[in-house]
Amino acid sequence: MKGAKDEGFKTVLICKKERKSLYRRFKFVDEIFEIEQNSETISSECQEYLKEKSCILIPHGSLIAYSDIDYIEQLSIPIFGNKWILRWEADRNLKQELMSSAGLTTPQPVKSKHDIDRLCIVKLHGAAGGRGYFLAWNRETFEKGALDLLKQDVIKSEDDLYIQEYVRGVPVYLHYFYSAINNEIEFLGADRRYETDIDGLGRIPASHQLGIGIQTSSYNVIGNFPLVLRESLLGKVFSMGEDFVRAAKQLVPPGMIGPFCLEGVCDALGNFVTFEFSARIVAGTNLYIMGSPYSSLIYDDPMSMGRRIALEIKNAQNNADMKNILT
């Protein structure tokens, strides 16, 4: 929103009642459309309001986490980017298909709990922000973790879980912007996450962890750290982004438009193993509201991801390219 404001747009924020007082503090929020619950983010009343204001909806993680994808696809308000690709983000099987088609190295998916023969990470579908993930190394540890989630009402059955090989290395999240107007990919930043409990475990010696009964841990995101990559990795970063854009064009027309993030682990040999993508702006880009080391290589002005989106809309308005960046 700050980026949109910097590029001269007016802004409307859709948010829950209890968050209103928080967002009122920021001058770049011109108007607030209040909702009672996250599930009604895009109610017909909300859509009418946005239409009246000639708004363009900028999708982010919460929209995918809390809204029904069928509903998002049927929205009659213009959405920045390709709304059809959001389903491919939310469904882990489609997600895997797109990443494989792009030729990205991915962790081995594990079809059934009976096939778990090494350390695996067990995930929920959708943009859950690491919530409810757990590690399993055999059927028993899978069932124990699943039972915990069933008891907490986080899942309805074991079928709601997705099992994937655990990859050893350091997590790296790559922030890209693909301009459908210039047909060009921009690499605008990277981050890593700060996650409970996993990042806190190192503060408790392993012997004590066992003593107090810690056996599994969650990956709930608390924040993000900035990251600058070893320069020799950059060539690969660009080619991965380009391969992803190429595959998205073929599988989900009109393809990947605007911001996206490839999320994975870099191993000891410097190989990227991609376990996720986000087909829209991600929270990690909030680190770079004043631009990033990478955006400074392209832009003289501080260029956040939000501002880059707004700039693309502005460029499209000037060049009658709007149809190429909205769905």
Ligand code: AMP
């Ligand atoms: P995600 O919500 O998928 O981005 O994952 C949350 C966290 O889980 C990541 O930041 C990683 O620390 C971890 N993670 C996810 N998938 C894997 C994997 N296949 N191997 C190792 N760590 C993973």
